[in-house]
Amino acid sequence: MTRRDFLEKAGRYGGASFTTMTALGLLSRATGRGAELQGLPSVAAGKPGTKVVILGAGIAGMAAAYELGKLGFTCTVLEASQRPGGRSLTIRKGDTLTDTLGHTQTCAFDDGHYFNAGPARFPQWQVTMDYCRELGVAVEPFINVNENGLYYNEGVAGPLAGKRLRQREAKADARGHIAELLAKAVNTDKLDQKFTAEDKERVLEFLRREGDLNADTLAYEGSSRRGFKKWPSVTSTGEMDPALDLLALLQANFSVHFHRNNEFEYQSALFQPVGGMDMLAKALFAKVKLVVRFGCAAQEIRKTPTGARVVYTEGAETKELIADHCICTLPPPILRTTAHDFGPMVKNTLNIIPFQNSARIGLQFKRRFWEDDDRIFGGISWTNQPINEIYYPSHGFFQPKGVLIGYYMFGPPSDEVTQLTPADRIEYAMKQGEKLHPQYRAEFDNAFSVNWSTVPHIKGCLSHFPEKLTKTLYPFLIKPDGNLHLAGDWASHLGGWQAGAFESARHVVKNIHAKVAAL
Amino acid sequence: MRLAPHRLPPLLTLMLLMVLMVLMVLTACARADSPKPAADIDKPARRDAELIAASKNPATVKAGKATYTALCLACHGAETAKGDSPSNLFDPKWYHGGRPSEIERTVLVGFLEKNMPPWGEVPPPENPPALVAFILSQQK
């Protein structure tokens, strides 16, 4: 019997815990792209410096408690709200949210349906994927690109204004035309680069494939890649519509939508936990629940000569907690208005973190018309209307009902809907969404909307640290300030991703471990 | 020559250094003939006139746009007058005062409780006026 066999058998009979096995490196542990925690020695129980208070039970706070726990530290997590997960928020039947403006909504989706009001997906390369594996969270593909999804831009120049197009039509035609232009330029030697005859043939071969060009004339004459008016079958080879005109495509400005899926964060493949994004937060919580205290809101974060002191409220009572280290994961809008001893440069940096608003709405429909009528199974449709995008669910295909995300907006449009009542937000989503799907009104069932700048204890969505300030101000966020530490996705170069929260937590855990190990 | 009697404590020196570095980075794109810093912000009428004049200077507007893209675009979006929201800087409606000097004050002081940062603390002094010049240049 091998060591692994033994442990697996023992594990089955309750002899060896999952954590023992991961500690022995027999089950894979999350490996970040930054701080490496694997192989760090545990600290001695009760050793000075090993008591840590963590503010916030979002991904960053819980990940820090989880990783520090593995290393022998004693943690307490104070969480102002009554649930773990923070921005990782999945809305299901019966869930209630009262925003800071006083609007209360209760979710009336059918059983089994959900709406990820916050994170919805993660790419395969992020550490989030590792934590799903380590914590036993089942994942399934998140369909980010669907060529059958729609593009709809209105108020633009040219004949395609206000027309619904399948993404494949716009993409195949644009690529074809551009490849043709390039092929012709190569052929007339009008390019800067001097090609040998052989190189030239290689470039042309690339462009023929890239644009599906006519092999002889190098013309783009349409392509089956753009799909069919009548799809191939036994009796038909398929009938195509004529290709769209290049200038018309450029006027309609569809290219603003093309590039999104090319960005490294959005490239295939992406994943989501089965059953809702908060399944990950819940699995993490299960590991640290003994040390999390809900309804405890930090009011003051203080440095002491040897560590940290946190004043917090629990109900009507004001209490104090003294520890060797404090990890603060409060979102910047909350931290800015909390009394703290972080230095003046940290304070300036916190003040200018562009923690922006965003708004999302989950719309439940009585029928999955996007699948039934439009044959769009998952993916995203794009528009230049303020609603921006419509996400179709990547799960629950063929069920009678479905919940889609009817808008995902940033900037002024998100601030605009934030001022609306929940009922008016539905109308906002309807009026624009029905231009892509005329079935909207007839099939509408109910809705739930979240404006992140008004979510209690969060008050914003995410931030990408201004690139211009990464050399100057950003370093203040990731350096310990005495025994006070900041963690959160906004204190990483993966702002807006749970991976940023995980990586940031790992970075802080490593710093604290190093400091204590040196004692 | 004797050393200056008051030497800055090392931490403060470091902080000043950092601020200087920020200034250097940010000024790089905003030098182009910006209007003078908001020294006489208490003389609104004169300041309004200066900022309006600046908004007609293409180099200043260009510098302002670059800073806008780097620091403001995420929350305030691209130049469109569509929609009514306090964070739309390109519609005709102002929620916190629409005089050029008032806009400049907003940029410098911010409203942290509403997630609008106080930029006066960070970029070099000629940046906010250039930003205001850019915003004004976009008003229809």
Ligand SMILES: Cc1cc2nc3c(=O)[nH]c(=O)nc-3n(C[C@H](O)[C@H](O)[C@H](O)COP(=O)(O)OP(=O)(O)OC[C@H]3O[C@@H](n4cnc5c(N)ncnc54)[C@H](O)[C@@H]3O)c2cc1C
């Ligand atoms: C709309 C939206 C879409 C997103 N999309 C994705 C996505 O597709 N994929 C992805 O991976 N990520 C996505 N993200 C980002 C992801 O949600 C975050 O990166 C991550 O959840 C942040 O975790 P955190 O622990 O840093 O912060 P948070 O989750 O904000 O945790 C902070 C915690 O502090 C608590 N708190 C606040 N005040 C106090 C106080 N005074 N005392 C104690 N506790 C307090 C809060 O209640 C909260 O629980 C999205 C976020 C949003 C909002």
